[in-house]
Amino acid sequence: MSSKLEAIGIAKRYGDSVALEPTDLAVQVGEFLTLLGPSGSGKTTLLQMISGLVAPSAGRIEIDGRDVTHVEPGKRGIGMVFQSYALFPHMSVWDNVAYGLRMRRKSREEVRAAVDDALAMVRMTDYAKRFPKELSGGQQQRIALARCFAYRPSVILLDEPLGALDKKLREHMQAEIRRLHKELGATFVYVTHDQDEALTLSDRICLMNQARIEQVGTPADLYDRPATRFAAGFIGxxxxxxxxxxxxxxxxxxxxxxxxxxxxxxxxxxxxxxxxxxxxxxxxxxxxxxxxxxxxxxxxxxxxxxxxxxxxxxxxxxxxxxxxxxxxxxxxxxxxxxxxxxxxxxxxxxxxx
Ligand SMILES: Nc1ncnc2c1ncn2[C@@H]1O[C@H](COP(=O)(O)OP(=O)(O)O)[C@@H](O)[C@H]1O
Ligand SMILES: [Mg+2]
The missing domain is CATH 2.40.50.140 (Nucleic acid-binding proteins)
Structure with missing residues (x-):
């Protein structure tokens, strides 16, 4: 197995407070890895440093073996999905999904094919002409996913993407995200504070607590062989x-x-x-x-x-x-x-x- 993505001694402080202790983490090609932990444990900070939106205080990030620590977010080959969908309200669904592709100066034919493909993948083809305000929360989140998938990034970072949805819809979307991960074959790094979500979705879970990694392992590893009291208490x-x-x-x-x-x-x-x-x-x-x-x-x-x-x-x-x-x-x-x-x-x- 080879690493798609590696964090090496990556750390973040804000003044005197430590958001992330020096941390090492390797994510394999095509893996679904979840950062799980209570609020404030450093999940978003770690994800944002992988994305390039937050600059580390120390350490480096490698993607495909290349040091990208000082590469801007748009040039890392990464897609991102957040809890707030941040769709453009004045653009149709179709244009929202096309936006990133047009920014990347793709040809009209390429844009059309990629948008149609992405909408089909999230099963929203029939909604292409609608505007975001005409969609439910779950549908908006599908569009946010499609927008990210459309340009086929090989790494996709998701920060509590289902956090705003109710339980039933969240469970449905978990199954959708599993399916999409398989279809895309991309490497997913997913953030959640919900242990059930992490157990359901992940190939491996990286459990975080107080600005550091507590344990990394498969869902079964963490459930059957928790390394610490914290891990035992947090899962199951x-x-x-x-x-x-x-x-x-x-x-x-x-x-x-x-x-x-x-x-x-x-x-x-x-x-x-x-x-x-x-x-x-x-x-x-x-x-x-x-x-x-x-x-x-x-x-x-x-x-x-x-x-x-x-x-x-x-x-x-x-x-x-x-x-x-x-x-x-x-x-x-x-x-x-x-x-x-x-x-x-x-x-x-x-x-x-
Ligand atoms: N921009 C910031 N300025 C100061 N402190 C921050 C900032 N972003 C995050 N933190 C702090 O870093 C810690 C980790 O935050 P975060 O990574 O957002 O946690 P999580 O995503 O696990 O809830 C928290 O104590 C948070 O208050
Ligand atoms: Mg967070």
Missing amino acids: HSNLLEGELDDTRGAGGEPILLAAGGRIPLPMSASVTPAMRHTLLVRPEAPRLVEPQSGFVDGTIADVVFFGSDTRVQLSMNDGSELTVRCERSLSPRVGDKVGLMWDPYRTTLLHA
Whole structure:
């Protein structure tokens, strides 16, 4: 695999405040990479430095192995889509999409072919003669996408492009963006603060927190093997069980964590330090309900929440901590029931930070 795009030691400060610590990131050719993180974590700053709209305080940007740090935005071969569609209100849909191509001094025939193509791609051919104010928010965002795709940039940067749309339309547009990514074969760098959106869309996610990268990996990497407490908490629901190691190991030689009022076997490979507190991540889908006293930990069902496809059971553990467990509806758990919990230790993750 080769890198389409590389940020090398890229950093940004505004006076005394750090918008982005020195950061390295490589995006592969044709990849869909998402910058995910809470508001203010530096996502837009990183994206804008890739685009050239913001000048870095340090470091450099390479595209196709070429240093473009001092190349102006229009000459980087990049397309951009933002949350605000910024369509020209006095121009028809067709002219909005043609604008960038005309600026690039393409021939009439080339412009016509590219605009028709781009409108077809976002399924807006029938709206070519309308004006932006005659379109819904979702339709306007399609036009903004078409305008960007029309000149076929090999890198497309999208900053919360679906942020202004309601949930249903957002989900529909996520599927559209996936399809368009496949059709275009371009490299996408996408910004969102929405974990579900990131999990749905991305080949890889770059999780950001407090002006730096927390973890980079596939959606499954981040969900199954979060590197830090922050990563575990930001993606998916997390039960974090805190405790210390038991002096004696389990029957199979595995380390045992004393937490949630029970003895919890850890993966044999877990790197553990005696006399230190450890945090174990147990996703809600890992445990199964068993008879009291026959699992690793015991608790009482405090609440049962219906989620459509499954049920979330809230448990009050014997040491007072709380745990959320996903369970099949057929088990019909009831508030007040005493239950035990058991799971495959290899489905849990010991967190170090
Ligand atoms: N033009 C600017 N001047 C001063 N501070 C800025 C500017 N742009 C961004 N910042 C600060 O940099 C940090 C990162 O911002 P940003 O990259 O926009 O975060 P995100 O996109 O993840 O919400 C924030 O603390 C923000 O206030
Ligand atoms: Mg932002």
